[in-house]
Amino acid sequence: MALDFTTTQWITIGAGAIVSWLLLKWITSPSPKKFTVKVPEAADPKWTGKVLENPSIRDPSNPSTIVCYDPSTGYLIDTVPNPTVEEVKELYNRTAAAQVKWAKTTFEQRRTVLRSLLAFVLENQETICRVDCRDTGKTMIDASLGEIITTCAKLRWTIDNGESVLADDYRAPGLMMMYKHSKVVYQPLGVVSALVSWNYPFHNAIGPVISALMSGNGIIVKCSEYVAWSSKYYEQIIKTCLSVNGFDPDLVQFVPGFADVGEAVVQSGVNHVTFIGSPAVGKLVQRNASDYLVPCVLELGGKDCAILLKDSDLVQAIPVLMRGVFQNCGQNCIGIERIIVAAEIYEKVVEEMNTRIGKLRQGSILAEGEGVDCGAMTMGNQFEKLEALVQDAVSHGARLLRGGKRYHHPKHPSGQYFEPTLLADVTPEMDIANIEAFAPIMVIMKHQGPEDAVRIANLCPFGLGSSVFSADKKLAEKMCMQLKTGMANVNDFAVNYLCQGLPFGGVGISGYGRFSGKEGLRGLCVPKAFTTDRIPGVKTPIPPILDYPVQSAKKGWSFVSALNNLVYNPEVPAKVGACVDLAKANI
Structure with missing residues (x-):
C-alpha cells in the first residue's frame, strides 16, 4: 500500500526531523566546565564612591597612574598603574611560552574553552553589563546589545565553524601538476595583539581573543586607559576559563594603559596587530608596526550613511535609525552618522525624528534604575569639539532642532553628558558630514533620487558600513554595490556584524584588512602553501x-x-x- 502524504504532513515530518537532530546534538554535546569570577564591588548598583569635581583619567601628581571613574556620575572607582615597557615585554615572553604548547592543541580542545566562555557569558551577562555601565556610562540595554549579543554570536560561529575554516584547504593543482596534492595549511602566527577602543570594553577585548585562541595563537590585548578598571575584570574571566579547562592562563594578557603601552605592545615581538580606533592614531600604529614589519588590520571608525528612498517603510526604518544613531550615545564605529533622505519624505522624517529625540532621557542607569534612554559620554574631553561641529553646521545653513551642547545633569553634576542632537539640512561640504562625531548627533541630509543619494554618500572620506532603505529590493542592492564602503545592509543597520561569517572592515580612511568571518580567522595564520605526491611512485622527473x-x-x-x-x-x-x-x- 503506497503512502500518500499531504504537503502539511511532509512539512511536519521534516520539522520533526530537524528538531530531533537539534535535540540529539544538544544531548550529545559535551557539557562546558563552569567557573566563577569575583564580582567587583563597584558593579553593585547601590555602590557609590567619592565624586570627582573635574573627572580625568590622568592624575598630574602621579602620571604613571590611570584614574578610573564612572562617567555618568563622576564617582571615583579605582586607580590602576600604567605598565612599563619592561612589564609589557615580560608579559609577551610569558604569552609566547604558553603559546608553544597551545599551538599543539586540537580544535576540540580549543572549542572546549570557548564553550565554557559562552556558558559563563550567558549566565553572568547582567554582571558583565553592570561592570561595563560603571566604567563607560552606557545603559544596560546598550551594553547587552553591544557586548553580550555580539560576543555570543562570535563565540557560537567560531565554535561551529572555526575548524572547517582552518582545516587544510585543498586546491586544484592544474594540469601540469595533476600528479600532486596541493593545499593551504593554516598555521598560527604565534603571539598576536589587539589594540582596542573603549566604547565596548568587553566585546572589543574578548572578540580578538576568541579568534586568537581558535587559530592557535596567544594574544596580548592593549585595552584603552578609559576602561582600565573593567578590563581587569574581563581579563580574569578569560584567564579563569583557561585555567579550569587545564590550560595556561598566560596565553592571554590584557594590558590597559596610555599610548606608550600600545607602542610597547607593538614593539614587544608580536606577529600581528589588530587596531580599533581613530584614523589619526591608526596611522601612528601603522608607522610603529612598519619598523618591525608587523602586519596590521586597521579598523579606523566610520561615518556610516543610511539612505532612505521615497518608498521606504518608515514604520520600520525610523526605529532602526533611532537605534543606529543613539545606541551607546552614538559611540559606535558603525553608528549611523548621516541619514540621507529623499526629498519627497524629507520633512516627514525630520518631524518624526524631532518628536522622538525630544523624548529621550539622560542619566545613570545604575543610579536611576529606570527612565534612562541615553547614558554618558565615556570621554569627557570631547564637548568643545562636538559643540564646534554643531555650530559650524549651523553657521553654514543647517537647522539645529534639538540639543547641540553639553548637558548638565541635575543629579550628577560631574557626569559627562551631551544632549541628544538633531541637525537637519546638512550638506556634504559641512564638517559634520565628514568628521566622525562619535556622539548622540543625528544628521539629516536631503537627496533628489537614487543617483544623487549615492553621490552624496560617496563624498565622505570614511567608508565602513552603510544602509539603504527601500521597498525596491533590487534597486537598494544596486545602490549598495555603488557605495564606497566595506559593508552594506538593505533595510537594516549593522546586522552584518551579527552575521559573524562575514568579514568586518572598511575602505578609505576607515582602514584596511578584515576581522571576523573566514577572512579574519585565517588572517591570524600563516597560509602555508603545501604540495605532496598524489600517486605512489610518481614524482617530478x-x-x-x-x-x-x-x-x-x-x-x-x-x-x-x-x-x-x-x-x-x-x-x-x-x-x-x-x-x-x-x-x-x-x-
Whole structure:
C-alpha cells in the first residue's frame, strides 16, 4: 500500500526531523566546565564612591597612574598603574611560552574553552553589563546589545565553524601538476595583539581573543586607559576559563594603559596587530608596526550613511535609525552618522525624528534604575569639539532642532553628558558630514533620487558600513554595490556584524584588512602553501634534455616551449604540433 502524504504532513515530518537532530546534538554535546569570577564591588548598583569635581583619567601628581571613574556620575572607582615597557615585554615572553604548547592543541580542545566562555557569558551577562555601565556610562540595554549579543554570536560561529575554516584547504593543482596534492595549511602566527577602543570594553577585548585562541595563537590585548578598571575584570574571566579547562592562563594578557603601552605592545615581538580606533592614531600604529614589519588590520571608525528612498517603510526604518544613531550615545564605529533622505519624505522624517529625540532621557542607569534612554559620554574631553561641529553646521545653513551642547545633569553634576542632537539640512561640504562625531548627533541630509543619494554618500572620506532603505529590493542592492564602503545592509543597520561569517572592515580612511568571518580567522595564520605526491611512485622527473649541464640549449628550448603549448594552448592543432615538437626535441 503506497503512502500518500499531504504537503502539511511532509512539512511536519521534516520539522520533526530537524528538531530531533537539534535535540540529539544538544544531548550529545559535551557539557562546558563552569567557573566563577569575583564580582567587583563597584558593579553593585547601590555602590557609590567619592565624586570627582573635574573627572580625568590622568592624575598630574602621579602620571604613571590611570584614574578610573564612572562617567555618568563622576564617582571615583579605582586607580590602576600604567605598565612599563619592561612589564609589557615580560608579559609577551610569558604569552609566547604558553603559546608553544597551545599551538599543539586540537580544535576540540580549543572549542572546549570557548564553550565554557559562552556558558559563563550567558549566565553572568547582567554582571558583565553592570561592570561595563560603571566604567563607560552606557545603559544596560546598550551594553547587552553591544557586548553580550555580539560576543555570543562570535563565540557560537567560531565554535561551529572555526575548524572547517582552518582545516587544510585543498586546491586544484592544474594540469601540469595533476600528479600532486596541493593545499593551504593554516598555521598560527604565534603571539598576536589587539589594540582596542573603549566604547565596548568587553566585546572589543574578548572578540580578538576568541579568534586568537581558535587559530592557535596567544594574544596580548592593549585595552584603552578609559576602561582600565573593567578590563581587569574581563581579563580574569578569560584567564579563569583557561585555567579550569587545564590550560595556561598566560596565553592571554590584557594590558590597559596610555599610548606608550600600545607602542610597547607593538614593539614587544608580536606577529600581528589588530587596531580599533581613530584614523589619526591608526596611522601612528601603522608607522610603529612598519619598523618591525608587523602586519596590521586597521579598523579606523566610520561615518556610516543610511539612505532612505521615497518608498521606504518608515514604520520600520525610523526605529532602526533611532537605534543606529543613539545606541551607546552614538559611540559606535558603525553608528549611523548621516541619514540621507529623499526629498519627497524629507520633512516627514525630520518631524518624526524631532518628536522622538525630544523624548529621550539622560542619566545613570545604575543610579536611576529606570527612565534612562541615553547614558554618558565615556570621554569627557570631547564637548568643545562636538559643540564646534554643531555650530559650524549651523553657521553654514543647517537647522539645529534639538540639543547641540553639553548637558548638565541635575543629579550628577560631574557626569559627562551631551544632549541628544538633531541637525537637519546638512550638506556634504559641512564638517559634520565628514568628521566622525562619535556622539548622540543625528544628521539629516536631503537627496533628489537614487543617483544623487549615492553621490552624496560617496563624498565622505570614511567608508565602513552603510544602509539603504527601500521597498525596491533590487534597486537598494544596486545602490549598495555603488557605495564606497566595506559593508552594506538593505533595510537594516549593522546586522552584518551579527552575521559573524562575514568579514568586518572598511575602505578609505576607515582602514584596511578584515576581522571576523573566514577572512579574519585565517588572517591570524600563516597560509602555508603545501604540495605532496598524489600517486605512489610518481614524482617530478627532470627530463635528460633539461638536466644540468644542459647538452643543447636549442633542443632544451624547443622542448619547454612545446610542453607549454601541449598543456596550456586550447587549440587542438597546436597540441598536435606540440607533440611532434616534443618528439623531435628528444631525438
